[in-house]
Amino acid sequence: MAVLLLAEVTNGELGLDATAKAVTAAKQLGDVTVLAAGASAAAAGDAAAKIDGVSKVLVAEDASLGHRLAEATAALIVSLADGYEHIVAPATTDAKNVMPRVAALLDSMIISDASGVVDGSTFERPIYAGNAVQTVKSNDAKKVITIRTSTFDAAGEGGSASVETVSAAADPGLSSWVEDKVAESDRPELTSAGVVVSGGRGVGSEDDFKLIETLADKLGAAVGASRAAVDSGYAPNDWQVGQTGKVVAPDLYVAVGISGAIQHLAGMKDSKIIVAINKDEEAPIFQVADFGLVADLFQAVPELTEKLG
Amino acid sequence: MKVLVPVKRVIDYNVKVRVKADGSGVDLANVKMSMNPFDEIAVEEAIRLKEAGKADEVVAVSIGVKQAQETLRTALAMGADRAILVIAADDVHQDIEPLAVAKILAKVVEEEQPGIVLAGKQSIDNDMNATGQMLSALLGWSQGTFASELDIDGDSAKITREVDGGLQTISVKMPTIVTVDLRLNEPRYASLPNIMKAKKKPLDEKTAADYGVDVTPRLEIVKTEEPAARAAGIIVGSVDELVEKLKEAGAV
């Protein structure tokens, strides 16, 4: 049984962490071929060939595949689909854009955000913001799956897969890229960081969000935020953790001024250790916290930053 | 231009979900149901397009049980002009998969010929995040998912999308399918007079069979369980104690 895995490629570079985690899930399904697609993707393909458990890499380079536009990328995957029983990708926003389109073109029902592999056709996935876990069995000939990366460990390096080039499918010409607004940061990436410090509405302003960032930098952490903090303009959208933002499972998650709505918990409750700092002792976040501190964040956070030194 | 807005009836986002003891699913009998929050945003955007003179009619469509009528009335009260209910299930516990929903929507699109379909990015019950993309594939249309800004200009539209790395702006050919994200707009509340007026707006009733679509699920539900619970934690008395505990746990 063969698996085609769409690698996470951003501007020619491999998203190693997300791709390697998806490889861990895909290995349980069969022989893994990785597809690296983009305007430039050769370097990403070479990097993917080193992931342990990858047996072959296909590289597709074409202007139409740049910026991961859904229509051209889906057409490419469908053109390669023969001979694969599973088509998988890490559940990033890129893959969530592309894979349901692939599934519909193959007349398969997508399995989104699989958090567990039971067997070749049976998968676990969280529903209702993680308040329930459903086991589903697919009866489709081709199974199209996105993998929730936070529940799989990354496959190691040391592989030496062969690399082949393939050509892009005809460009449907339905969409074009205009611009990206990406904040450059030296901090670790949110979904792969070992430590995440998140701020909520309680932080009160964009300026005061610096308190969160300073604590994060002290811990070498990524910075996250609740939806309320993003909606209020304290933090950019790509910091949102939750049901409709990013799902993280770091070794340590520090929630500051966050009440703990189920939609937020959905994105962080699989973290190993959770710390909550909130002035309201009734806040639901304390129900999932390993260590809770009932305190005013404006005193507690600077003190914590200092004492961690 | 006509705007088609698919709206889904889901468990209200404030309700604490209960998994049924026999593992067959989530208990949906006698719980508060509402319009999927993302779909409220889609309806709002459609109405704003009409108010801005870019659209002349807003049609809401829901696929599911008869009770989805209430969801459609909410859309009408917000300002949609008419509604289509496609009955595809009798039991409130039977949900229709995105692939089947997309197939039915594709037929509705054929009949209604909208210039744009505005759907939610994901529904908060099954969190599939799939229907819009699937519909777009079936129609061979362009797609703009996770939209936080939408600007239609003649035969193309500029869409800003919330993606993992930040924001991406793309230009798509019309007609198009857009799936909306949380920060596109803030949906209005329906006023009482509009709720009254909505009762008189047209609501057509169809069935999945009218469109010749087989809604038999492709995914068989083996079981539904509660997620593993976290072990209870402790409340610490001071920052010093917190630092000590974190050191003990090897977390810092």
Ligand SMILES: Cc1cc2nc3c(=O)[nH]c(=O)nc-3n(C[C@H](O)[C@H](O)[C@H](O)COP(=O)(O)OP(=O)(O)OC[C@H]3O[C@@H](n4cnc5c(N)ncnc54)[C@H](O)[C@@H]3O)c2cc1C
């Ligand atoms: C469809 C949908 C999807 C959603 N998706 C997400 C999602 O992905 N992620 C997400 O986070 N939310 C999401 N939400 C929103 C969610 O329901 C909550 O509204 C949100 O998480 C609240 O954010 P918050 O905890 O920062 O704010 P609040 O609930 O307002 O909590 C602020 C907290 O700060 C505390 N506080 C205030 N001042 C201080 C102080 N000086 N010191 C210490 N503590 C203080 C307060 O006690 C309070 O507990 C979604 C909602 C919907 C409807």
Ligand SMILES: Cc1cc2nc3c(=O)[nH]c(=O)nc-3n(C[C@H](O)[C@H](O)[C@H](O)COP(=O)(O)OP(=O)(O)OC[C@H]3O[C@@H](n4cnc5c(N)ncnc54)[C@H](O)[C@@H]3O)c2cc1C
């Ligand atoms: C209680 C329960 C029982 C279930 N039983 C089964 C079962 O027996 N067999 C089975 O295979 N699956 C079952 N499922 C799973 C279900 O069929 C699909 O997995 C589910 O519909 C996923 O879709 P979604 O709403 O998450 O779609 P998404 O793709 O996340 O929805 C995105 C958007 O599409 C539009 N949309 C989606 N659905 C509709 C709709 N019905 N009408 C109008 N617009 C819509 C809305 O704009 C929505 O915002 C069940 C689910 C539940 C909750």
